[in-house]
Amino acid sequence: MxxxxxxxxxxxxxxxxxxxxxxxxxxxxxIFQMEYGSPSADFKVTGRVTDEEGRPLSGVRIVAPNVDGKWGKQDYPSPHDTTYTDPDGKYTYRYNAGFAPDSLYLKLRYEDPTARPAYDSDSVTVGFAKGDLKGGDNRWFKGEAEKEVNVTLKRKKR
Known part of the structure; x- marks a missing residue:
């Protein structure tokens, strides 16, 4: 038994x-879900990618390989995200930061995605500070910040 x-x-x-x-x-x-009561902020980078003659470049890949942020004394998580330019060379990169950081630096890399790239890659670091945030509700949404970054890609030397 x-x-x-x-x-x-x-x-x-x-x-x-x-x-x-x-x-x-x-x-x-x-998908990482934020719990109720997590402060958040929206960051947006817009701009235009052109060649040296000022012509818009369509289909340029914009990669955000690194987001460096500080939240108090801790480092901030870093997503790997991509967007592309439209036919007018314009792009918009949005980043929603849960647990709104005190400062945030987006590193954006601009590259020609074709099999035989005609243009050299370029990278830019865009910095945001807590004071850049506008339109917050003084509770959980800390606001949004937007910066414009125009980039000129140079032709590869043959």
Missing amino acids: KKLNRKLIRGTNWALAGILSLLGFSGCDK
Whole structure:
């Protein structure tokens, strides 16, 4: 009888562990969700990418490989994000920062995505300070900041 009880308890434990792990994994989401009450801020960089003659460059890839921010004394998480210029060479890069940082530096890399690039890559670091944020609600949304960065890509030397 004692042996049967142990087997029953052990079997029940395994079944519960299996069910709970299935439910737990299905409840996980790949997108990081902010909890209620997390201060946030929106940062936006707009601009235009042109060649040396001032003509707009369409389809230039703009990569944000690094976001350097400070939140109190801690470093800020860094996403790897990409956007492209439209036919007029214009682009908009948006970054929503949960846990609004005290300062934020977006490093943007501009590159020709074609198989045989005609233009050299260039990179720019755009800095935002706490004072740049406008339109916050003085509660959880700290506001939004926008900067314009126009870039001229140089032709590769042949």
